[in-house]
Amino acid sequence: MTETSPDLAPPDLECRALVKAFDGFRAVDGVSFDVPQGSFFSILGPSGCGKTTLLRMIAGFQSPTSGDLLIKGRSMIGVPPNKRPVSMVFQHLALFPTMNIGENVGFGLRQRGVSKPEIRRRVGEALERVGLPNVSKRRVDQLSGGQKQRVAIARCMVLEPDVLLLDEPLGALDLKLREHMKVELKALQAAFNTTFVYITHDQSEALVMSDNIAVMNKGRFEQIGTPQEVYHAPRTAFVAGFVGDANRIPVQVVEQSGGTLTLKTGGGAQLKLDAAAQGATDWRPGQKAEVFLRPEAVDLLPASEDQTGTVNMVPGVVDAVLFNGANSTVTVRAADGSLMTAALPQTGALAALRKGDAVTTRWHPAQARCYPAAEG
Amino acid sequence: MASDTSKLGFYLLLAPILLWLTLLILLPHIGLFVVSISEKVGPRDYETGFGNYAAFFTEPLYWRTFARTAIMSILATALTLLLGFPIAYYIAKITKGRTKTTLFLMCMIPFWVSELVRTFGWMILLRETGVFSQVLQWAGLVSGPVEMLYNDAAIMVGLVYTSILFMVVPLVTTLDSLDDSLIEAGYDLGGTTSAILREIVIPHAMPGIVSGCIVVFMLSLGNYLTPILLGGKDSLWFTGMIYTQFITRFNWELGSAFGFLLLALSSLVVFFGLRLSGRSLAETMGRS
Structure with a gap:
């Protein structure tokens, strides 16, 4: 339909044989994958499988022992986290308690030296897109769990990152809200059309939201595929046992x-x-x-x-x-x-x-x- | 009956603090205030009036020493904060586990000996025949002995040294409670190190900074040993002046007036400090 074939554009995120070794232990062991623009990619694995280390390498908080990591075709090795075109939604959201909601969302724009009226406009827009207009003046502790979640996403999305990383952000919510936020997150991802990389140990979160799932175990990817493939045609015994009941x-x-x-x-x-x-x-x-x-x-x-x-x-x-x-x-x-x-x-x-x-x-x-x- | 006994219990439990407050704080202050507003007109003959307070304002030596004490105490507080903050940040955020405990303990160890001994330690280092002077001579940097004691810089060194622990401890406590992911989020959103310090770390550490500053300021203002020993005879400190009035001049009336002026000064500075940082005393003391 369009002139540029999607195959020619570099994927938003690409990892090539990424390894992170700690003393005598490989937390991430030769992981390779790529995530095309605008897709929802989940990394699913039990705790301690290395998925958090992988995410922290993408965000730039840890540097890989070997291998390469590219965002939009540009290598990110040696690029500090504040210079990478990725944003991260932390496990406990990490909203700044000393700032109000507007200041939280505007933080990244302030760092870029955007003018004040422009910040106010874009913060307002971002909050509107996540369905929370007119909360700018509120304090962080005045919001509910689901609202905080959306503020954390708005805080990242206002910077228009190439890739949004999510580190089990639904883990702290109660079951009902978690079910609701799953649907909401997927809808937000579609609305923003941004690449999401989501890590979780909860297979239902991964199955519901993802375009593609990578099942990770002991630092390696066991299988990468659509939720249907991973569920109906698990490639290894680990995948068959971990995804769904069996x-x-x-x-x-x-x-x-x-x-x-x-x-x-x-x-x-x-x-x-x-x-x-x-x-x-x-x-x-x-x-x-x-x-x-x-x-x-x-x-x-x-x-x-x-x-x-x-x-x-x-x-x-x-x-x-x-x-x-x-x-x-x-x-x-x-x-x-x-x-x-x-x-x-x-x-x-x-x-x-x-x-x-x-x-x-x-x-x-x-x-x-x-x-x-x-x-x- | 039951409520009577519980009431009795309540008052019995309250009694020590009430006794402490009235006997050791309230009564002496009332006594001092009464003494401070009595003017001596003849032997054993006193009149009530504010002459002692007037004497303070008419004699430049008194209020200049007063102002000097206040300014140097504020300066010492600022220096302690500048020095203590990186130390506290290093202990709280960068080191982990055992190193952290060791470093924290090393901050405390000097405080196991009395302030007098610690001050003498500085005298051994700084005096004309002291360690620093000898090292400089040995290295050939100076030709003769150097006297580093008995000046304002020596007082400042002593004040910062004696009070730094009281800055480091509240700062470590507040910085410890700062979630690392907040700092990471700051970097992730494109913040530079200085912006994160300014917008995330310092606002979070504010209760610790304020309570540390209050304690250090009070300690410096009320310090007697350090200015006298390290500053020598010429270096006047307001507490030294109060001592002189009470003990040397035997002028309790003026000494009491000075005491009240010092109390007023410290209250005023703390009040403005809290105003400046936009906090209330209750939340500052409650949180750290």
């Missing part, structure tokens, strides 16, 4: 034949998986592996139904019903003692299910994913 079944490979992978659980039950859904891994008989199965992929059937001829059907007894509205689950104990969690269908068909009822679990061979178990 039943984890330790198994042993029996054989691979004709597109079907046959596995055996510790209890002796046979599982059959679509080999095509597993990527190109070469399976050896006897090899140890792990099967990940989403609760919503498991069907619950009344015990009376005919069980012959279908694969992956295990009769069992309801061990517990965990009612949680739309996310209700049922835990089923099989005859060999293994547990399987299944989502309770929303149709209400099995609403009468109680502990001790006999049911059968069944799942499709294409819906489970198998990864070789880590050796040792």
